[in-house]
Amino acid sequence: MNAIFKRPDSLKDTITHFCPGCTHGIAHRLIAETMDELGIADRTIGIPGVGCCVFLYNYFPIDVLEAPHGRAPACATGMKRAQPDKIIFAYQGDGDMAAIGTSEIIHAANRGENITVFFINNSVYGMTGGQMAPTTLLGQQTTTSPYGRDFKSEGYPIKMAEMLATLEGVAYSTRVALHSPKHVNQAKKAIRKAFEMQINEMGFSVVEMLSTCNTNWRVSPLEALKMLEREMIPYYPLGVFKERTGKDFL
Amino acid sequence: MTEKKLTKGNIALAEGAIQAGCRFYFGYPITPQNDIPEYLARNLPKHGGTFIPAESEIASINMVMGASASGKRAMTSSSGPGISLMQEGISYLAGSEMPAVIVNIMRCGPGLGGIAPTQGDYNQAVHGGGHGDYRNIVLAPGSVQEMFDLTIKAFELADRYRNPAMIIADAMIGQFQEPCRLTPERPVEFPEKSWALTGRRGRDPRLLKSLYLGDYEQEEHNLFLKQKYDEIQENEVMVEMQNLDDAELIIIAFGTPARVAKTAISLAREEGLRVGLIRPITLFPFPVNEIYEHSARAKNILVVEMNTGQMVRDVRIAAHKDAAIHFYGRPGGGFPFPDDVLGEIKKALGGGAR
Numbered sequence A: 001m002n003a004i005f006k007r008p009d010s011l012k013d014t015i016t017h018f019c020p021g022c023t024h025g026i027a028h029r030l031i032a033e034t035m036d037e038l039g040i041a042d043r044t045i046g047i048p049g050v051g052c053c054v055f056l057y058n059y060f061p062i063d064v065l066e067a068p069h070g071r072a073p074a075c076a077t078g079m080k081r082a083q084p085d086k087i088i089f090a091y092q093g094d095g096d097m098a099a100i101g102t103s104e105i106i107h108a109a110n111r112g113e114n115i116t117v118f119f120i121n122n123s124v125y126g127m128t129g130g131q132m133a134p135t136t137l138l139g140q141q142t143t144t145s146p147y148g149r150d151f152k153s154e155g156y157p158i159k160m161a162e163m164l165a166t167l168e169g170v171a172y173s174t175r176v177a178l179h180s181p182k183h184v185n186q187a188k189k190a191i192r193k194a195f196e197m198q199i200n201e202m203g204f205s206v207v208e209m210l211s212t213c214n215t216n217w218r219v220s221p222l223e224a225l226k227m228l229e230r231e232m233i234p235y236y237p238l239g240v241f242k243e244r245t246g247k248d249f250l
Numbered sequence B: 001m002t003e004k005k006l007t008k009g010n011i012a013l014a015e016g017a018i019q020a021g022c023r024f025y026f027g028y029p030i031t032p033q034n035d036i037p038e039y040l041a042r043n044l045p046k047h048g049g050t051f052i053p054a055e056s057e058i059a060s061i062n063m064v065m066g067a068s069a070s071g072k073r074a075m076t077s078s079s080g081p082g083i084s085l086m087q088e089g090i091s092y093l094a095g096s097e098m099p100a101v102i103v104n105i106m107r108c109g110p111g112l113g114g115i116a117p118t119q120g121d122y123n124q125a126v127h128g129g130g131h132g133d134y135r136n137i138v139l140a141p142g143s144v145q146e147m148f149d150l151t152i153k154a155f156e157l158a159d160r161y162r163n164p165a166m167i168i169a170d171a172m173i174g175q176f177q178e179p180c181r182l183t184p185e186r187p188v189e190f191p192e193k194s195w196a197l198t199g200r201r202g203r204d205p206r207l208l209k210s211l212y213l214g215d216y217e218q219e220e221h222n223l224f225l226k227q228k229y230d231e232i233q234e235n236e237v238m239v240e241m242q243n244l245d246d247a248e249l250i251i252i253a254f255g256t257p258a259r260v261a262k263t264a265i266s267l268a269r270e271e272g273l274r275v276g277l278i279r280p281i282t283l284f285p286f287p288v289n290e291i292y293e294h295s296a297r298a299k300n301i302l303v304v305e306m307n308t309g310q311m312v313r314d315v316r317i318a319a320h321k322d323a324a325i326h327f328y329g330r331p332g333g334g335f336p337f338p339d340d341v342l343g344e345i346k347k348a349l350g351g352g353a354r
Helices: A024-038 A052-059 A072-082 A094-100 A102-110 A160-165 A181-199 A221-235 B009-019 B035-043 B057-069 B080-095 B122-126 B144-161 B171-175 B217-235 B256-270 B288-298 B311-318 B338-349
Strands: A044-048 A063-065 A087-093 A116-121 A170-177 A204-210 A239-243 B005-008 B024-027 B050-053 B074-078 B100-105 B137-139 B164-169 B177-180 B239-242 B249-252 B275-280 B282-284 B300-305 B324-329
Touching: A024 A052, A024 A116, A024 A181, A044 A052, A044 A072, A052 A087, A063 B057, A072 A087, A072 A102, A072 A116, A072 B024, A072 B050, A072 B057, A087 A094, A087 A181, A094 A102, A094 A116, A094 A160, A102 A160, A102 A204, A102 B057, A116 A160, A116 A181, A160 A170, A160 A204, A160 A239, A170 A181, A170 A221, A181 A204, A204 A221, B005 B009, B005 B144, B009 B035, B009 B100, B009 B144, B009 B164, B009 B171, B009 B177, B024 B035, B024 B057, B035 B050, B057 B074, B057 B080, B057 B100, B074 B080, B080 B100, B080 B122, B080 B164, B080 B217, B100 B144, B100 B171, B122 B164, B122 B282, B122 B311, B137 B144, B144 B164, B144 B171, B144 B177, B144 B217, B164 B171, B239 B256, B239 B288, B249 B256, B249 B288, B249 B338, B256 B275, B256 B300, B256 B338, B275 B288, B288 B300, B288 B311, B300 B311, B300 B338, B311 B324, B324 B338
Parallel strands: A044 A063, A044 A087, A087 A116, A116 A204, A170 A204, B024 B050, B024 B074, B074 B100, B100 B164, B137 B164, B249 B275, B249 B300, B300 B324
Antiparallel strands: A170 A239, B005 B177, B137 B282, B239 B275
C-alpha cells in the first residue's frame, strides 16, 4: 500500500490544545509540510508570541524561543543577526502583532530583517477569552465590545498586511485565508514563498492568515468558516501586497 | 600588560564588553550613557560584531534575548526610564534562564529626572524591578578600571549562572576619566552553552521558555531558581574592605559615595577617629556575612548613598542587632562631599539611635 497522506515529519504526533474547529491547527500543518518540503526543520528556530500560539514547541519538533507578548519580531531580529544561516520564524496572533507589538513588527519589517512572520488574524484575543482586538470588525461583539465595535470609540480594524507592504524593507507581504480547501492550498503556497524569501535572503516576509475562533465568536465551527468568508474577507481582501522579484533593493 | 590609558568610564565599559567577547549590542539613546552605544557602533563592526540602533528599549532587550538564546554574548545599556522599559524582558531572561548584560548609568528619577550622578535605581536593580520572583546579578563599579573589569565579570557570571547581570553606576563613574588598563587581567571564561537554540541538527530540539501551567510546575521552577540564587550568594560576593581592624564606625557605600568616603575616612583618622569602609562591589549577592561580622564589633555603621535610603535597608537586615545604623543620603543629583561625610561621622560617633 502507498501512503498518500500522512502527518508531516515536522509535526509531532500529539493532541493539540486548540479548540475543536480552530484553524491554528491548519496553519501549523501547512508550516510543518513546508518545512518538510524545503528540508529546513533541523536549522529552523520558531518564536511564538503569547496567546493560543504559545505552545508551538509542543507541536513542532524544532528549537523554540518563547517571546514576551508582542516582542517576537525583536527576538527574531537578535537571533537572525546572531545566526544568519538559520531559518527564523515568528508566529503571532492579532493581539500580539497588531496591538502590543506594533512597534516591534514595523521596525523589524522596516529594517528588512531576513525573517518570516506568520500572522494569525482571527479578530479577537483568543486565549484570554475573546476580548476586542485592533483587528475586530466594525459592529463585531466581543467581551470588551459588548455593543459591537464602534469606530467612533474604538477606531477601525487594522490592515497589517497592507500597512507592512508599504515599508521598503519588506520582501513579501500577503493575506490568505484558512476556511476552505482552495484557500488552504493558496495559504500553503504563500507560506512556502515566505520561507523561500528568507532562504534567498530577500528580506522580511509576512503571511497574514485569516482564521476562525469559533469558541470566542460563539458560533459552530462550520458557521465560523462561513463568517470568515462572509464578514472578514470583504474587509480584509486576500492577495499579495508586496513581492520582491530580485535583489533590486541592494 | 600594565600599560594604562586615560579613559572615560563609559568607554572602559564598552571596551570591556568587546574584550569579553560581546559581539551583539542593541540600544536606544539616553543620557548619560550615550558614549557606550556610540563607541560600540564604531568598534563592534571592526570585530565582526553587530550593532542595531533599536526602536525602543523594549526592542533592545528583546533583541538581546534573541542573540543570547543563540548562545552569543549580548548587551544593552540605558538609563532610568529606559531600564524601566526593559524590565519585562529582564524578567523573561531570568525566568527562561538566559544570560545577558544590562548596563544602567543611572539618571535621577522618578520620572524623566535629571542627569546628575545619582543612585536611585538600587532597589529596581537589586530587588527585582520586573515581575515575578527573581534576582539580577548586580555589579557596582567604583572606578574606571572596574567599569572595564566588572563588565568582563558580568558576562562571565551571566553565562555561568544563565542569568541576567546588571551593572549599575552613577553618572560620575560613567563620565569621568582615569588611567585604565584596557586588557583583561586573566583569560576570559567562555562556558559551553548546551542550551543554546542553534537548530536541532544532530540533537533533540531545545526550548527556552518561562511559562509553566502544570500543577506545581511553576513552584518547582521558582524553587530551582532560588537554589541558583543561593549558590550565587554563597560563591560570588565581591567586596572591598578598608581600615576595619580597629574601626569603631564602618561606612558602607558603593560607587562614587565609596570614593568620597575614603577621603572622609582619611580626614577622620587624622583627627583620631577610627573609621573603616565596606564597599559592596556585588549588590546581589550582597556581602551580608562581612557586614554582620564587622558590625558586631564596630557597633556603628554609617551608610552613605546618593538616594533617600535604599541599600541601607539591606544593611539593616545584614547588620548585627547591636549595631547602630546611621544614614546620610543625597538624592536627585545632590552630592555628598568629604566634609559632609566627616560631619556625619562625627554625629554618628557622638551617639545615635539605630
